[in-house]
Amino acid sequence: MDTADYDAFAARYDAENAGSLLNAHYERPAMLDLAGEVAGRTILDAGCGSGPLTVLLRERGAMVTGIDASPAMIALARERLGDDVPLHVGDLAEPLPFADGAFDDVIASLVLHYLEDWDAPLAELRRVLRPGGRLIVSVNHPTVRLLSHPHEDYFATRRYSDEFDFDGEPAVLTMWHRPLRAMTAAFTRSGFSIAAIEEPPPSPLTPPELMPPRIASGERSAFLCFLFFVLQRGEHRPWPSQTSSGIR
Numbered sequence: 001m002d003t004a005d006y007d008a009f010a011a012r013y014d015a016e017n018a019g020s021l022l023n024a025h026y027e028r029p030a031m032l033d034l035a036g037e038v039a040g041r042t043i044l045d046a047g048c049g050s051g052p053l054t055v056l057l058r059e060r061g062a063m064v065t066g067i068d069a070s071p072a073m074i075a076l077a078r079e080r081l082g083d084d085v086p087l088h089v090g091d092l093a094e095p096l097p098f099a100d101g102a103f104d105d106v107i108a109s110l111v112l113h114y115l116e117d118w119d120a121p122l123a124e125l126r127r128v129l130r131p132g133g134r135l136i137v138s139v140n141h142p143t144v145r146l147l148s149h150p151h152e153d154y155f156a157t158r159r160y161s162d163e164f165d166f167d168g169e170p171a172v173l174t175m176w177h178r179p180l181r182a183m184t185a186a187f188t189r190s191g192f193s194i195a196a197i198e199e200p201p202p203s204p205l206t207p208p209e210l211m212p213p214r215i216a217s218g219e220r221s222a223f224l225c226f227l228f229f230v231l232q233r234g235e236h237r238p239w240p241s242q243t244s245s246g247i248r
Contacts, residue, residue: 009169
């Protein structure tokens with residue numbers, strides 16, 4: 001994972017993230033709802049960024065550890081969290097500095113879509129989970145790319161870049177599109193069972209002025225943006241090759 005992007009605009013991203021519709025009023029509330037009661041649970045916030053979700057998990061009584069590939073983001077997280085939360089600079093594409101079975105849950109919030117390969121990171125996230133532990137994931141919804149770029153091949157795993165506005169200034173992020181079937185195959189191949197797939201609505205506490213007009217008017221109840229998974233660590237079983245299973 002290339003950290004240069006986030007290191008370049010970490011403070012601006014953090015400012016945008018603090019109150020935006022998609023982060024503050026959609027993705028984070030959805031992740032907390034999926035996590036449920038976390039008091040007393042050990043949680044790894046994998047790709048913690050500047051720590052906004054880490055803070056919320058800690059406030060709910062979880063014992064949280066954070067890791068992120070961007071030193072600038074970890075510096076912001078230290079300012080936000082103080083010294084009582086362990087924070088590490090580390091790339092999810094590399095071995096993690098944690099013992100086997102160290103965590104009850106792993107939260108991977110909007111991070112996997114920056115990685116071309118999921119097998120090695122998922123194997124590491126599974127390793128650091130206790131047996132039966134949960135991996136709670138949010139990623140870009142793959143159908144959004146299909147709707148916005150209908151000429152592209154939805155079923156191809158491919159790299160793309162988009163421009164965003166962070167706190168009034170443009171920035172470019174590079175990510176990986178993969179179809180839903182590639183996501184679910186990677187999860188099960190890595191020894192996870194899929195407990196839930198969710199496409200939640202925005203939080204009911206969202207300020208009305210932030211809502212898309214068709215939702216604010218009541219015409220629609222939700223929008224496509226991110227896709228959420230609750231996975232459970234199971235016994236690892238060999239997964240048939242993609243060719244033998246008919247997936248190409």
